[in-house]
Amino acid sequence: MLSKTIKTILTISAVTFFLSACSTTSTPDSATGSSTDGSSGTSGSSATTDGSGKNSVNDGVVAPTATVFYFDFDSSVLRTDSRALLDAHAAALKASPRSVRLEGHADERGTREYNIALGERRAQAVRAYLVSRGVTSPIEVVSYGEESPAVDASNEYAWQQNRRVEIK
Amino acid sequence: MKKVMKFSIQVIVASFLFVSALSHAELTISITKGVDNPIVIGIVPFNYTGGGPLSENVAAIVSDDLERSGQFGPIAPENMLSYPSLPQDVVFRDWRLLGSEYLVIGDISPTASGYQLVYSLFDVVSQKTILFNQPIVVARDGLRDMAHHVSDKVYEAITGIRGAFSTEIIYVEHQKKARNYRLMRADMDGARPKVLVTSKQPLLSPSWSPDGQSVAYVSFESGRPAIYIQNLATGQREKMTNFKGLNSAPSWSPDGKKLALVLSKDGNPEIYTLDIATKRFTRVTKHFGIDTEPRWTADGKGIIFTSNRGGKPQIYSVVLADGYPQRLTFEGDYNARAQLTPDGKSIIMVHRRNKVFHIATQELATGTVRILTTETDLDESPSIAPNGASLIYATKRNGKGILASVSLDAGSKFALPSTSGDVREPSWSPYF
Numbered sequence: 122m123l124s125k126t127i128k129t130i131l132t133i134s135a136v137t138f139f140l141s142a143c144s145t146t147s148t149p150d151s152a153t154g155s156s157t158d159g160s161s162g163t164s165g166s167s168a169t170t171d172g173s174g175k176n177s178v179n180d181g182v183v184a185p186t187a188t189v190f191y192f193d194f195d196s197s198v199l200r201t202d203s204r205a206l207l208d209a210h211a212a213a214l215k216a217s218p219r220s221v222r223l224e225g226h227a228d229e230r231g232t233r234e235y236n237i238a239l240g241e242r243r244a245q246a247v248r249a250y251l252v253s254r255g256v257t258s259p260i261e262v263v264s265y266g267e268e269s270p271a272v273d274a275s276n277e278y279a280w281q282q283n284r285r286v287e288i289k
Numbered sequence: 290m291k292k293v294m295k296f297s298i299q300v301i302v303a304s305f306l307f308v309s310a311l312s313h314a315e316l317t318i319s320i321t322k323g324v325d326n327p328i329v330i331g332i333v334p335f336n337y338t339g340g341g342p343l344s345e346n347v348a349a350i351v352s353d354d355l356e357r358s359g360q361f362g363p364i365a366p367e368n369m370l371s372y373p374s375l376p377q378d379v380v381f382r383d384w385r386l387l388g389s390e391y392l393v394i395g396d397i398s399p400t401a402s403g404y405q406l407v408y409s410l411f412d413v414v415s416q417k418t419i420l421f422n423q424p425i426v427v428a429r430d431g432l433r434d435m436a437h438h439v440s441d442k443v444y445e446a447i448t449g450i451r452g453a454f455s456t457e458i459i460y461v462e463h464q465k466k467a468r469n470y471r472l473m474r475a476d477m478d479g480a481r482p483k484v485l486v487t488s489k490q491p492l493l494s495p496s497w498s499p500d501g502q503s504v505a506y507v508s509f510e511s512g513r514p515a516i517y518i519q520n521l522a523t524g525q526r527e528k529m530t531n532f533k534g535l536n537s538a539p540s541w542s543p544d545g546k547k548l549a550l551v552l553s554k555d556g557n558p559e560i561y562t563l564d565i566a567t568k569r570f571t572r573v574t575k576h577f578g579i580d581t582e583p584r585w586t587a588d589g590k591g592i593i594f595t596s597n598r599g600g601k602p603q604i605y606s607v608v609l610a611d612g613y614p615q616r617l618t619f620e621g622d623y624n625a626r627a628q629l630t631p632d633g634k635s636i637i638m639v640h641r642r643n644k645v646f647h648i649a650t651q652e653l654a655t656g657t658v659r660i661l662t663t664e665t666d667l668d669e670s671p672s673i674a675p676n677g678a679s680l681i682y683a684t685k686r687n688g689k690g691i692l693a694s695v696s697l698d699a700g701s702k703f704a705l706p707s708t709s710g711d712v713r714e715p716s717w718s719p720y721f
Contacts, residue, residue, distance in 0.1 A: 195597075195601070195602070195623070229667065230646060230667065231602070231623060231625060231639070231641075231646065231669070232582065232595070232602075232625040232626040232639050232669050232670070233493055233494070233669065233670065233713075233714065234493075234494060234537050234538040234551065234581045234582045234595075234626065235579065235581055235582065235595055235597075235602055235625050235626070237493075237514075237535060237537050237538075237581075238535060238537070238551070238553075238558040238579040238581045239579065241534065241535055241553055241558065242557070242579065245557075262534065263512070263513055263514075264514075264535065265491065265509070266493075268491035268493065268509075269491065273465070274688070275667065275685060275688060
């Protein structure tokens with residue numbers, strides 16, 4: 122599964138940055154404070170503009186300000202549009218290692234215990250990706266399932282905002 | 290089966306309004322669907338021989354209990370032609386005129402430390418006494434217990450099914466503004482709520498022990514999930530698991546000696562059993578998919594659980610001795626959090642169809658799935674009554690988490706919205 126992930130990264134890394142530059146998130150301006158849109162946030166972080174992180178592994182590496190990765194319903198597969206941001210975080214963690222906490226979340230649909238498990242899977246997918254990019258920092262995974270929504274509402278927009286992993 | 294009395298619907302509404310006006314509970318009852326042909330019953334306001342009014346209208350609580358079961362249509366007191374409280378005062382003709390099939394009367398008197406009720410139940414049609422001058426004594430704060438006791442006895446005498454009106458529920462309340470999570474205990478009608486635990490971090494998955502003395506639940510109070518067992522009488526609690534990763538979905542074995550639970554300490558969510566006395570863990574599932582929401586079979590030899598090993602969440606069963614899981618559900622693309630009915634013949638579960646989450650039952654022998662909740666969506670956390678006649682579940686109404694109940698024949702439904710927060714994850718107690 123991991124090798125498949127890496128393979129996917131290699132094949133799509135070129136388009137990833139393009140995608141992140143023209144993010145298709147429906148209503149990014151209405152996102153609430155703690156959950157800014159992952160893709161658009163990447164380009165806001167000047168030191169880590171490159172998806173691969175290659176030209177930013179130096180003193181100037183700054184952790185991206187966007188810290189949220191989003192997922193599809195009942196899925197823990199990393200989205201292609203998360204890759205650039207993940208790579209930026211990986212680069213920052215490699216440049217200045219620190220303890221990381223990944224908090225996995227789910228939307229309110231479905232059962233609470235299943236969603237707790239799903240949130241953990243999502244956080245583990247993020248961890249596996251970071252490790253695959255050479256991150257050696259200790260990474261803790263905690264899942265809140267649907268208990269801690271970013272947007273407290275019952276609609277498609279809220280559900281999308283809530284299916285996430287936050288890196289802390 | 291029974292003749293539909295034209296006035297009975299109005300009668301039901303009237304008596305319900307009367308009852309709810311008296312309720313001071315944080316969970317308030319609203320009946321969202323009654324049945325078409327309930328058994329018509331007269332529950333005469335009980336006479337009180339002491340001075341002043343009682344703090345509770347006992348007969349009204351009985352009436353409310355029986356109405357919520359979906360099988361009874363109580364007659365509103367204002368429509369009654371007479372108000373007998375002693376057997377010798379009953380005139381059957383008064384009740385036949387109202388179409389009443391059964392009649393309950395009672396007489397409450399004060400005792401040194403509380404109250405005594407003497408009540409009787411009559412079959413109006415055959416003019417026979419079913420229960421004659423039955424006594425029940427309660428403490429001063431026990432009038433609701435008195436009422437639920439009468440409801441249990443009347444319900445069982447008429448339907449042959451043991452009543453579950455004296456049981457309770459445990460549920461989670463989220464007070465969003467105060468940012469409090471509270472584990473709550475209340476009567477099954479939502480009355481007399483008590484706080485068991487308050488936390489700033491999520492509380493979830495309460496599960497009532499089979500002896501009714503303890504609750505197992507998950508608390509994030511340390512910033513990570515941990516499973517606790519708490520004694521309900523003393524409040525004393527013990528942390529059972531605190532592993533890295535998930536500590537989730539505790540469920541008591543029928544003998545109360547073990548918990549089935551979910552841990553991801555070995556990499557992904559697996560079901561384990563924990564011997565509570567010896568603290569020994571036994572791993573039940575071994576699969577890279579999500580395995581969660583274990584519930585025991587009645588004999589304690591097997592577990593049913595949710596797994597996405599087939600791609601989508603579905604219900605599986607496993608016999609603990611052989612460990613080989615078998616898939617139980619095939620209809621719908623999301624079936625989760627199943628529980629066996631007390632007779633072991635069916636499961637209740639969360640079932641998604643056309644992108645809407647309902648509570649459904651599936652007969653195990655035939656595989657037939659019936660959706661019980663059609664008016665609501667985002668339904669979850671079903672918990673069945675110990676008599677198997679109805680279940681309580683969590684849903685949303687106007688953006689707020691509420692509890693609701695439905696009879697297993699889906700004939701009657703009622704909602705229990707909270708006045709002080711979002712409520713969810715009800716766990717129905719066993720018989721006490």
